[in-house]
Amino acid sequence: MTDTTAAEQPPLDPDTSEATKKQLDRAVEQGDAYKEAVLYMAEQVADTGGTKEAGDYLVGFAIEEAEGMYSLEGGELQWNNPHEENAHVEIAVMDAADGRFVPNLHVTASLVTPDGEELGPYDQQLVWHPMIYHYARNWVLPADGEYTLKVHIDPAPFLRHDEVNGRRFVEPVDVEFTGVSIERDKEPVQPPQ
Template sequence: MSDDPKPPTTPSEEAGRIGLALARAEGAAYGLALKHMTGMVAEFGEEQRHGDYSVALALEKAEGLYMWSGDGLEWREPTTENLHVEVAVRDAADGRFLPALDIDVSIADASGREVAQLRVPFLWHPTLYHYGQNVAVPVLRDATVTVRFPPPTFPRHDEVNGRRFLEPAEVRFGPVDLSFLEEK
């Protein structure tokens, strides 16, 4: 198809070989931090490729967050929430974080009944940009977590490499064991 984008690693007027190498190095560094989160910090972590995107999910017990209020940043501990949902979306070609996405997550039980639906906003973290939110869910042993987002609407540089991220994504993770949420 003539409208297909060229590989995003093609040198162009906007992206020379050095710039593309730097982008891949940035993606590799981000990937190391992401593997640390999904493989060592989270109770559940997995990453899947979906077209131009690489979508990672990490789940752990709910945690406190600074939230903006009328008086500035305010620390808030979870009240009824028991699960912290973290999503990272990367450029599948170079591994860099994709900002400005509208990410929705749904969690369903083994029968497919939805038990939670949430929007996960951008969440600043000292080591890894990601999207995240706390939510209250029942303890499930075989949940399905679905991550959905429309294509990003941000402008793109580069006539050669910029025609990408055109499709929405829907990525399913499961079965996911949430028994780590049980009180001990």
């Protein structure tokens, strides 16, 4: 479900006091590696996934079985297996200009069920993953079938360090993926003892 029709984002301007062409080339190398990992997750690991350009972003998604995860509770790591949850929705937000992961965003997602019911929007939390950072959560879905995934990204709250290239990520962005085939399942994994 990768959107191959999106126009190539123009590169960042290297003529600033903060960025040289060599530095921006290194950022693109980082982004290329991250995009490769996102596409691997979306197309080979997950049950379904894809990417689409939206504003200053390239947004990717992957959906697979609900997963167990650690969370920090009262200063201690707590392992949480899925209970009623039966799907795991992952959203990867990349800089469209260089492909790098964009951190510290408020990302929400909604799913429209096969019978037209809208679930959400729900916050997608930042998840550390051994391969790719992403925004995710486990969901409870009522049926298998074709869904519509709607992703909303608020303007980025972080500081930007470049008088020319830093004027980005200031508009809210909405992106929609249709025909997302989901089969519900969960993968309760026990943490190492």
